[in-house]
Amino acid sequence: MPELPEVETVMRGLRARLDGRTLRNAAIARPDMRWAFPPGLAARLEGARVVGFRRRAKYILMRLDGSDSVLIHLGMSGRIVLTPTPDAPPPPHEHLRFETDDGWRFGFIDPRRFGSVDLVATANEDGHRLLAGLGPEPLSNEFTPALLSAALAGRRTPIKAALLDQRTVAGLGNIYVCEALHRAGISPLRAAHTVPGARAARLVPAIRAVLTEAIEAGGSSLRDYVQPDGELGYFQHAWRVYGREGEACSVCPGPPACAGVRRVVQSARSSFYCPRTQR
DNA sequence: CAAGAATCCTGTCAGC
DNA sequence: TGCTGACAGGATTCTT
Numbered sequence: 001m002p003e004l005p006e007v008e009t010v011m012r013g014l015r016a017r018l019d020g021r022t023l024r025n026a027a028i029a030r031p032d033m034r035w036a037f038p039p040g041l042a043a044r045l046e047g048a049r050v051v052g053f054r055r056r057a058k059y060i061l062m063r064l065d066g067s068d069s070v071l072i073h074l075g076m077s078g079r080i081v082l083t084p085t086p087d088a089p090p091p092p093h094e095h096l097r098f099e100t101d102d103g104w105r106f107g108f109i110d111p112r113r114f115g116s117v118d119l120v121a122t123a124n125e126d127g128h129r130l131l132a133g134l135g136p137e138p139l140s141n142e143f144t145p146a147l148l149s150a151a152l153a154g155r156r157t158p159i160k161a162a163l164l165d166q167r168t169v170a171g172l173g174n175i176y177v178c179e180a181l182h183r184a185g186i187s188p189l190r191a192a193h194t195v196p197g198a199r200a201a202r203l204v205p206a207i208r209a210v211l212t213e214a215i216e217a218g219g220s221s222l223r224d225y226v227q228p229d230g231e232l233g234y235f236q237h238a239w240r241v242y243g244r245e246g247e248a249c250s251v252c253p254g255p256p257a258c259a260g261v262r263r264v265v266q267s268a269r270s271s272f273y274c275p276r277t278q279r
Numbered sequence: 280c281a282a283g284a285a286t287c288c289t290g291t292c293a294g295c
Numbered sequence: 296t297g298c299t300g301a302c303a304g305g306a307t308t309c310t311t
Binding site for chain 1: 303304305306307
């Protein structure tokens with residue numbers, strides 16, 4: 001579920017509470033996630049000191065003293081909850097937990113178990129097989145219209161699918177791709193190879209803007225997503241097309257002057273767009 | 280190689 | 296109220 005803004009928000013929450021702490025009482029309830037927890041994960045966490053955090057795409061990296069980092073992916077339904085009551089009974093679907101030396105409990109909760117946790121050498125984090133093929137970070141200076149244009153050149157697939165492909169740009173998911181395409185006035189059905197040039201020049205700032213605004217709002221909350229402290233993000237109220245089939249988009253007058261937001265299925269996922277303003 | 284489909288798993292919600 | 300089917304924020308792996 002969580003896309004870049006939600007993962008960034010979670011990472012910041014973890015940093016605020018866990019950075020510098022020593023971990024204890026690590027326990028694994030069930031290791032059979034998308035990929036099984038690595039052998040020895042609990043033992044590695046036990047007594048480790050947390051020395052830093054970083055986000056890459058939709059992954060969280062928690063650096064430990066010593067030479068390795070914990071790589072966390074939340075999948076579709078993953079959630080991390082920090083509570084000041086270590087003795088409370090574990091919530092359903094809490095697969096990994098530990099405590100800090102100042103009495104907080106970290107719980108990794110994921111009903112669908114599409115998430116994963118792994119260990120990776122800190123000196124070579126980006127060499128991990130899950131990170132190695134990722135495209136540029138959309139909020140970095142590296143991500144420019146020229147770079148995006150080059151990544152889209154010659155691709156016959158719809159721009160929607162190309163932007164969901166983490167090799168093109170890292171961290172976008174279904175919601176923010178829909179929102180960014182709407183802001184840029186580009187139809188999700190458009191062939192990717194027709195986007196380079198003027199359209200890419202609109203798309204890059206649109207992606208940046210929607211991600212930045214969503215991070216400022218603490219992400220979008222629906223179903224499973226809450227921040228580690230239990231607060232809800234509120235960017236879902238700022239969606240202009242996602243989940244708004246038949247409604248007026250922010251640009252159009254809406255029915256009857258305009259048919260409103262349309263939903264189509266692409267790559268087995270819903271795309272929401274305004275046929276009048278997105279071409 | 281590129282693109283689309285199938286797949287993993289559980290919870291929720293709409294409709295009957 | 297209860298059952299069934301569709302659908303959900305992801306990303307790999309398998310087929311064409």
